[in-house]
Amino acid sequence: MRERALGVVLLALGGTISVPGQARGARLSGAEITAAVPGLAELGVPLEVRDVHAVPGGSLTFAQVLDVVADASRAVAEGADGVVVTQGTDTLEETAFLADLVWPHDAPFVLTGAMRQPAMAGADGPANVLAAVRVAAAREARGAGALVVLNDEVHAARWVRKTHSTNPAAFASPSAGPLGHVVEGRVRMLLTPPRHEPLPADVDxxxxxxxxxxxxxxxxxxxxxxxxxxxxxxxxxxxxxxxxxxxxxxxxxxxxxxxxxxxxxxxxxxxxxxxxxxxxxxxxxxxxxxxxxxxxxxxxxxxxxxxxxxxxxxxxxxxxxxxxxxxxxx
CATH class of the missing domain: 3.40.50.40 (Rossmann fold)
Structure with a gap:
């Protein structure tokens, strides 16, 4: 029997979204990241925030990504409707695909990040987190595997690429286009990606x-x-x-x-x-x-x-x- 739903579990790693300014070694916690998101508390989605692997995206390893997937899988087994992972964008297209290859659940596994630090003008992290939580909680996104959500676009891990070094609209899916969009707070999924039998996640x-x-x-x-x-x-x-x-x-x-x-x-x-x-x-x-x-x-x-x-x-x-x-x- 399924336990009481947790809503969405957010797993916070490192990356630009967690860099508060110029202080060497400083990092925002997941709670601090989510506290700065306007409208998040009003979504009506229960949110549990957990901090894991406080490292930049460029320093992540295969083993660490598989650990995050295991954490996310346990959260779903405990009753979470979806999972959001915040991380650095440097390797986001690769970590998302690795997660997608082994993700066995219908619950959305959503990755997001930021191109601008929180203290910069036009910081995009809060909007990306808000959109990612919406997608993770959306019934329309179930069964789509690992998704990348930035700039109010929903991309399949299979297709998404980082196409610009600094632009907030850096992520695109050149061969397929986005699967969906977040419009006026509503998740609109336009396409359904093909899903295959997941590969083993418990790799030696x-x-x-x-x-x-x-x-x-x-x-x-x-x-x-x-x-x-x-x-x-x-x-x-x-x-x-x-x-x-x-x-x-x-x-x-x-x-x-x-x-x-x-x-x-x-x-x-x-x-x-x-x-x-x-x-x-x-x-x-x-x-x-x-x-x-x-x-x-x-x-x-x-x-x-x-x-x-x-x-x-x-x-x-x-x-x-x-x-x-x-x-x-x-």
């Missing part, structure tokens, strides 16, 4: 630590020299290729040799769109690279592909299982 931490995945961004006149010996130090590689998934012809044999020893996933460095499978035939093309054993990353951008590959390796997936997972989720 030692295996997670050793499941190192490299990311190589292909550049002009790239001969891949810095990839030498990678198979001895890493268990996987994500390649961010040109355009639809191309690399210089001289680089193709190096990638093929690596693919014989570890999973190598091909993605695009462009920021939106899919790599192709069989349109071009030249050396270094997507067709050539697939023949050499590279795995098609589909629509997944390089950062999210790295998250998926590392999680798969940590859960013991072999090459065939990895290829199947990318075919399903890419």
């Amino acid at each position: 931490r030692e295996r997670l630590e050793t499941a190192r995945v490299a990311l190589h961004v292909v550049t002009l006149d790239d001969d891949g020299a810095r990839l030498d010996g990678l198979e001895a130090t890493h268990r996987g590689l994500v390649v961010a290729g040109f355009g639809v998934g191309h690399v210089p012809d001289v680089l193709a044999p190096r990638l093929g040799a690596l693919a014989a020893h570890l999973p190598v996933v091909l993605t695009s460095r462009t920021g939106s769109g899919s790599v192709l499978r069989h349109t071009y035939e030249a050396p270094g093309s997507e067709t050539d690279l697939r023949r050499r054993g590279l795995i098609d990353g589909g629509f997944l951008d390089p950062y999210k592909a790295r998250v998926l590959l590392r999680l798969l390796l940590a859960t013991g997936a072999g090459r065939d299982g990895i290829a199947e997972a990318f075919a399903l989720r890419g």
Whole structure:
């Protein structure tokens, strides 16, 4: 029998949303963050605030994110209708996707943050928290997995990208657009993202630590020299290729040799769109690279592909299982 609903549980990490000013090391608690949100108390949504992992977004680890997901899962088991996580925006697109891959509940898992510190003119944190709590409590958002809510937009973790270094409207979903919006306090979900069976969340931490995945961004006149010996130090590689998934012809044999020893996933460095499978035939093309054993990353951008590959390796997936997972989720 389900226990009494807690409403929404907010898990506060670090990041810009928690930086009060110029004082070195200062950080706002979750209670202080929520106390500064106009209209939050009038929502009629019970809110329980818990502080976890007081670190900037850029210092978060896979293990810490999985710990947060476990905390959120326990909150739902205790009766919470939804969970909000506040964190730094530097890695928000990656942490959201990691959470989405393992989140097993219908209850919304909502991540938010801020682009401007609380003391700055036009600070966006309070509005983002208010919108995130609305979404976490909304029946319309149930079953959508992990969501990113900023600037009154609701984005699927699968698609969202940080597209600007400073703009409050930095987050977008270039390949799909937002799933919904918060309008006059009402959550309007326009699209429903596809959901897949969640991957195991109880990953062995030692295996997670050793499941190192490299990311190589292909550049002009790239001969891949810095990839030498990678198979001895890493268990996987994500390649961010040109355009639809191309690399210089001289680089193709190096990638093929690596693919014989570890999973190598091909993605695009462009920021939106899919790599192709069989349109071009030249050396270094997507067709050539697939023949050499590279795995098609589909629509997944390089950062999210790295998250998926590392999680798969940590859960013991072999090459065939990895290829199947990318075919399903890419």
